[in-house]
Amino acid sequence: MTVTSTDLERTIDAFVAAFNEPEPDLERVMSFFAEDARYLPGRAPERRGPAEIRAEFAPQFAGRYGAMTFDVYDKVIDAERRRATIRWACRLDLSGAHGRRAMPVLRWFARLRFGGRLQWHGLDVFHFDADGRITGKYTYATFRLPLMQRDGQRIG
Numbered sequence: 001m002t003v004t005s006t007d008l009e010r011t012i013d014a015f016v017a018a019f020n021e022p023e024p025d026l027e028r029v030m031s032f033f034a035e036d037a038r039y040l041p042g043r044a045p046e047r048r049g050p051a052e053i054r055a056e057f058a059p060q061f062a063g064r065y066g067a068m069t070f071d072v073y074d075k076v077i078d079a080e081r082r083r084a085t086i087r088w089a090c091r092l093d094l095s096g097a098h099g100r101r102a103m104p105v106l107r108w109f110a111r112l113r114f115g116g117r118l119q120w121h122g123l124d125v126f127h128f129d130a131d132g133r134i135t136g137k138y139t140y141a142t143f144r145l146p147l148m149q150r151d152g153q154r155i156g
Contacts, residue, residue: 003132005079011132012075012084020069026061030054034133042122042139066094082128090141091119 011032018028030050033039039047039056047056060068074087095117122141129135 003079003082003128003130005077007132008077008079008082008084008126008128009075011128011134012072012077012086012126015134016070016072016086016088024061024068026054026057029057029061032134033137034129034131034135037134038136040136040138042141066092068092082130082132084126084128085123086126087121087123089119089121091117093117 015029015032018025018032021028030053033050033053035050037049037053039053041047041056044056047053059065069091071089071091072086073089074085076085078084120141122139125136125138125140126134127136127138
């Protein structure tokens, strides 16, 4: 099977949409990964295979960090090498009902410092197999607090 730029773009769009649903869909997210997939989640150790990747995503999908959505600003797709990169903003809403399942310290800090809504920026580099399934997801983002900002503020 030849994977095209359109195929990869559709996969990326559907993958991000599964995170952004009103009820985020972990099963749908996991369906995009190949059996031998690797995930490097920011500063954490690399996760290998669906079970480890699922375990890494589970708290997010359980609402542990509040309501989390991603806005994709840019996509760069290299179909020949089966690679894609997206630049995004992750938005957390820890206000009202969205914050009830969140970690208490995070909820308290986010409400006090950021009004309950905050965001940070990053990018993901994706590798795909010949069938268009994700074999690698490498996240690069800064999670240190001075770089977080109140949702809606512009950087620089």
